Amino acid sequence: MSQHTTGPAPSAPPQPTGGPPTSALDLAEEFLDRTTPLSRIRNTLHRYPAISPAIVLVIAVIVFGFLNDRFLNPANLSLITQQVAVVGTLAVAQTLIILTAGIDLSVGAVMVLSSMVVAQTTVHLGLPAVVGLFLGLVVGLAAGAFNGFLVTRLKLPPFIVTLGTLSIFVALTLLYSGGATVRGGEMPALLTAMGATFSIGGVNFTVGVLMMLLLYVVVAFVLQKTAWGRHVYAVGDDPEAARLAGISVNRVLMSVYLAAGAILALGAWIQIGRTNAASPNAGAELNLDSITAVVIGGTSLFGGRGTVWGTLLGALIVGVFRNGLSLAGLDVLWQTFAVGVLIIVAVSVDQWIRKVRK
Amino acid sequence: MSTATETRTPILQARRLVKTFGRVVGLDGVSLELYPGEVLAIIGDNGAGKSTLVKCLTGAYVPDEGELLLDGKPVHFKRPQDARAAGIETVYQNLAVSPALDVAANLFLGREVRKKGILGSVFRVVDQKGMRQQAREQLSSLGISTLQDVSVAVENLSGGQRQAVAVARAAAFGSKVVVLDEPTAALGVRESNQVLELVKRLRDQGIPVILISHNMPQVFEVADRIHIQRLGKRAATITPHSHSMTDAVAIMTGAATA
Numbered sequence: 001m002s003q004h005t006t007g008p009a010p011s012a013p014p015q016p017t018g019g020p021p022t023s024a025l026d027l028a029e030e031f032l033d034r035t036t037p038l039s040r041i042r043n044t045l046h047r048y049p050a051i052s053p054a055i056v057l058v059i060a061v062i063v064f065g066f067l068n069d070r071f072l073n074p075a076n077l078s079l080i081t082q083q084v085a086v087v088g089t090l091a092v093a094q095t096l097i098i099l100t101a102g103i104d105l106s107v108g109a110v111m112v113l114s115s116m117v118v119a120q121t122t123v124h125l126g127l128p129a130v131v132g133l134f135l136g137l138v139v140g141l142a143a144g145a146f147n148g149f150l151v152t153r154l155k156l157p158p159f160i161v162t163l164g165t166l167s168i169f170v171a172l173t174l175l176y177s178g179g180a181t182v183r184g185g186e187m188p189a190l191l192t193a194m195g196a197t198f199s200i201g202g203v204n205f206t207v208g209v210l211m212m213l214l215l216y217v218v219v220a221f222v223l224q225k226t227a228w229g230r231h232v233y234a235v236g237d238d239p240e241a242a243r244l245a246g247i248s249v250n251r252v253l254m255s256v257y258l259a260a261g262a263i264l265a266l267g268a269w270i271q272i273g274r275t276n277a278a279s280p281n282a283g284a285e286l287n288l289d290s291i292t293a294v295v296i297g298g299t300s301l302f303g304g305r306g307t308v309w310g311t312l313l314g315a316l317i318v319g320v321f322r323n324g325l326s327l328a329g330l331d332v333l334w335q336t337f338a339v340g341v342l343i344i345v346a347v348s349v350d351q352w353i354r355k356v357r358k
Numbered sequence: 359m360s361t362a363t364e365t366r367t368p369i370l371q372a373r374r375l376v377k378t379f380g381r382v383v384g385l386d387g388v389s390l391e392l393y394p395g396e397v398l399a400i401i402g403d404n405g406a407g408k409s410t411l412v413k414c415l416t417g418a419y420v421p422d423e424g425e426l427l428l429d430g431k432p433v434h435f436k437r438p439q440d441a442r443a444a445g446i447e448t449v450y451q452n453l454a455v456s457p458a459l460d461v462a463a464n465l466f467l468g469r470e471v472r473k474k475g476i477l478g479s480v481f482r483v484v485d486q487k488g489m490r491q492q493a494r495e496q497l498s499s500l501g502i503s504t505l506q507d508v509s510v511a512v513e514n515l516s517g518g519q520r521q522a523v524a525v526a527r528a529a530a531f532g533s534k535v536v537v538l539d540e541p542t543a544a545l546g547v548r549e550s551n552q553v554l555e556l557v558k559r560l561r562d563q564g565i566p567v568i569l570i571s572h573n574m575p576q577v578f579e580v581a582d583r584i585h586i587q588r589l590g591k592r593a594a595t596i597t598p599h600s601h602s603m604t605d606a607v608a609i610m611t612g613a614a615t616a
Binding site for chain 2: 225230231238
């Protein structure tokens with residue numbers, strides 16, 4: 001390419017300032033010209049990654065509704081939302097971390113540790129409920145800070161860091177609690193408040209479900225509307241480019257792990273309300289379920305792409321599949337099987353979507 | 359425009375910069391002057407010190423000796439952010455754009471504008487509408503007409519369009535100097551021409567440009583003056599009128615002196 005001689009550049013005539021977005025259409029046409037219907041679908045999915053989980057959820061609800069009359073029953077729908085509340089909350093934390101191209105295997109363990117601290121300090125030490133909840137928050141933040149420190153300062157891969165801290169937090173939980181469950185009946189009312197129900201149009205919701213939805217609204221707002229949200233995407237997308245643009249990559253990563261820790265503490269509160277207990281053995285499956293929800297929701301494990309709304313859809317899909325298959329009378333193992341298939345399909349779709357224009 | 363500049367004050371001036379890496383001397387007392395409204399190309403063989411020189415100018419490296427003057431005043435850049443704050447913007451070879459973010463978000467990446475009032479100050483909401491409007495104005499003032507849709511994700515753009523985004527960002531915030539490090543190295547012929555056209559427009563808007571390139575025809579097309587690096591030193595500063603491409607290559611390789 002060094003041999004060509006450059007003539008005057010064939011630039012388009014300058015567009016009048018602030019003109020109508022006609023050239024947006026030009027660009028889109030140029031873009032679509034060389035596409036087949038299939039790749040057009042791909043481009044749409046690329047732009048709106050939450051479309052595919054939304055379609056899957058609608059189809060799943062319709063199919064399970066036909067398979068069993070009880071599925072669309074208000075009581076059953078209420079049950080599904082309650083089952084989703086804890087995983088859905090953890091999945092928000094997981095989404096933030098996966099958006100930075102990380103992964104957190106310790107979300108369930110941190111949540112359980114936090115819930116045990118809340119329960120033990122209030123029931124056994126007799127501290128006020130508000131103080132107990134605050135200490136739970138401190139535990140969540142400390143765990144997040146520890147993960148974040150190892151990722152940003154020691155430059156260890158998040159997978160390895162959280163694989164290690166998963167074991168550490170599980171062990172701490174069992175050591176601290178002595179393996180004993182604290183029942184909800186012993187706790188101050190505030191700790192189990194997330195399990196209280198209210199009714200909208202014949203469907204019962206718990207406060208925990210409402211709290212989870214509120215969390216989604218807040219995090220979606222922050223990700224879309226604030227500079228911090230954009231920086232999270234930029235860091236996950238291409239950390240070097242983000243750094244050259246003047247973003248402090250380590251500071252963004254650290255803030256993400258701290259935010260995740262705070263969200264996990266909220267998850268602990270919701271979990272206590274949902275199960276009406278704080279058990280050190282709860283939440284073993286929550287790590288993988290939260291990752292499943294994020295991945296099915298269209299967030300890329302490679303970072304920089306995805307939305308929390310997709311994650312909510314992903315969490316609902318997992319809940320609907322588990323509930324629907326069990327109502328259809330299938331063995332519980334087939335639920336696990338189906339979730340496994342969902343993950344692989346979701347990641348395959350993500351890979352395919354990412355092939356848009358290299 | 360290029361000839362009678364020597365009596366004016368340089369906007370950016372480097373005096374006898376020295377930068378060593380252990381025993382390796384990267385820069386051996388290099389001086390450089392950039393005058394207002396000119397395109398200064400820096401050429402040189404691999405290892406001649408082009409990149410080291412530019413990194414000293416943009417704060418990526420701190421020179422061991424020598425001084426840097428911006429508008430005649432001494433400056434000391436410890437980080438790239440310092441140079442940027444002083445009005446020197448750099449477009450890196452490896453395209454520092456975030457593929458998944460849209461054009462406007464990339465233009466303002468790291469410098470987001472917040473909304474006025476409580477939404478911006480308390481809730482820290484970015485002014486997306488305002489930034490998109492400014493992005494459109496910036497792009498059309500540079501004549502980048504193919505990029506009017508600033509809500510398109512950068513990954514959907516061609517290499518030339520991405521480079522245009524990077525150049526537009528530098529132009530938008532580089533109040534004093536814009537530095538382009540091999541801006542056409544990864545581009546095809548047509549896209550390279552678009553970028554060169556952009557360089558000329560920047561100059562026409564009065565922003566001086568430092569252009570590092572390997573591509574002689576491109577350098578001779580856009581540069582007002584050409585700084586030739588050889589073995590860590592400035593071998594010569596020539597103009598496209600005073601010397602031919604063959605002369606430049608000869609100076610670069612040491613076969614001739616200016």
